[in-house]
Amino acid sequence: MTDRYASFVQSGAGRALVKRLGLPDPPRLRRHRPGDPLLPGPARLGAATGSRLADQVERILTTAGVEVVTADPATAVTPADTGPATAATPAGTGGDGSADPGTRFGALVYDATGITDSTGLRQLYDFFHPYARSLTPSGRVIVLGTPPAGAATPREATAQRALEGLTRSIGKEFGRGVTAQLVHVTPDGDASTATSLEATLRFLLSGRSAYVSGQVVRVGTGTASAPADWDRPLDGQVVLVTGAARGIGAALARVLARDGAQVVALDIPEAGDELAAVANEVGGTAVQLDLTAPNAAGRLADHLAARHGRVDAVVHNAGITRDKTIARMNADRWDQVIDVNLSSQERINDVLLERELLPPGGRLVSVSSIAGIAGNRGQTNYATSKAGVIGLVDALAPALAGRGISVNAVAPGFIETRLTARIPLVLREAGRRMNSLSQGGLPVDVAETIGWLAWPASGAVSGNVVRVCGQSLLGA
Incomplete structure (x- = not known):
């Protein structure tokens, strides 16, 4: 579906009109293409006094080919695999390692784990204020913190919770496609924590x-392994995708296959032709199965056991809508949505876990919705099911941590699909x-986020609900 307004804004006449009337100004977003550098410019890295992650982050960024300019002007780090721009001066920096005036940064990264009380929050201002206008279009802002629940004192917990307001506000202020995130990293982490921090960055x-x-991502402990090649982080992995025939499911199958996975694509028999086309395109296998049918979960488990002997990651993407206000909704509409969107996930999980087809290091990823966070008129059944998915994550993540399985x-x-194309024009534009x-x-965009959560390297990222919504004004 084409966003004609966004296309018009990119034209000369559109730019002038948007500026004159103060209309919404959708930027052209930087999306992933294989072979692209991680960032379009250097990263500015800073740290609060006493922080614990800056050195580790610097190593991660340089290994990934990013030029790092530290907040200390005495040093700047050039990625080892690219070499310096000259023998003495890294690109984008002055002779003393400080940023050249007018340098455009691809990212601002700040380690705030050393902030232990509210007075220390001034360090955030001191870092971000001078560089707020220095980011490239579609630049990135990442703040690293300690989970408030893991803070040593109430004052530290208070200061760390304050970071959420900073990052969400920056996401709304900087514009031009810039995004901002807060990454909470457990203070008692292990090797898997380090691997998953790298995957998350x-x-x-x-x-x-x-x-x-505007998201908060928690990196804890778990079972995580770094890939041999970060361009193919799913090499050798068997990944099941339900609802794979079209829309987000089809995009997901393509992303997972691009990243090296062997995709098992599942959808209802009525979508068999589309499903076969997707499976053939990605070199995967197709399973035609109605997840509401008797013993569907058992039949799926039999197929996975016979064909692959295991499944490394399960993506619960299958979902339906049957919209009516609850006063006008019949019982069948309610039951169908709850069964497909929520109960089928529980049945599949139960069977795969009981038969130990999901090994240690396995990943479960479910598709919820901002409707499950904020509710939606005319979607009581859908919002109930999607809020239930969030409850499933909250309940299963700690329960399966001992088995090394992330959830x-x-x-x-608002995602541009055939479903949203049928929304009335005014509501669609809103x-x-x-x-x-x-x-x-x-x-x-949804597929890439699910793909990251399905990486073996993300195994210490668990219990998260990540919104893929452009920092929607709806919901939390």
Whole structure:
């Protein structure tokens, strides 16, 4: 579906009109293309006094080929695999390692784990104020903090909670496609924590996260393994995708296959032709199965056991809508939505876990919705099911931590699909513009986020619900 307004804004006449009338100004977003650098410019890295992650982050960024300019002007780090621009001066920096005047940064990254009381929050202003206008279009802002629940004192917990307001406000202020995120990293982490922090930074800094902004991501402990090649982070992995015949599911199958996965694409028999086309395109296998049928979960488990012997990641994407206000809704509409969107996930999880087909290091990823966070008129059944998905993540993540299995969800906002194309024009335009990026997302934006959560390297990222909504004004 084409966003004609966004296309018009990119024209000369459109630019002039938007500026004159103060209309929404949807930027052209930087999305991932294989072979692209992680960032279009250097990263400015800073840290509060006593912070614990800056050195580790610097190593991650340089290994990923990013030029790092530290907040200390005495040093700037050039990525080892690219070499310096000259023998003495890294590109984008002055002779003393400080940023050249007018340098455009691809990212601002700040380690705030050393902030232990509210007076220390001034360090945030001191870092961001001078560089607020220095980011490239579609630049990235990442703040690293300590989970408030893991803080040593109430004052530290208070200061760390304050970081959420900073990042969400920056996501709304900076414009031009810039996104801002807060990453909470457990203070008692292990090797898996370090691996998942790298995976999270690689996702959030890249074009894969184009439509993700204003989010809080928790990196804890778990079972995580770094890939041999970060361009193919799913090599050797068997990934099941339900609802794979069209829309987000089809985009997801393509992203997972591009990243090296062997995709098992599942959808209802009525979508068999479309499903076969997707499976053939990605070199995967197709399973025609109605998840509401008797013993559907058992039949799926039998297929996975016979064909692959396991499944490394399960993506619960299948979903339906049967919209009516609850006063006008019949019982069948209620039952169908709850069964497909929520109960089928529980049945599949139960069987796969009981038969131990999901091994240690396995990942469960569910598709929720911002409707499950904010509610939606005429969608009581749908919103109930999607809020239930969030409850499933909250309940299963700690329950499965001992087995090394991560559980997460994504909550899409307004995504350009055939379903949203049928929304009346005025409501459709409101859905597109009511977010910090002033546009709808694409199915690939949801797929990229799910793909990151399905990486083996993301195994210590668990219990998260990540909104893919351009920082929608709706919901939390």
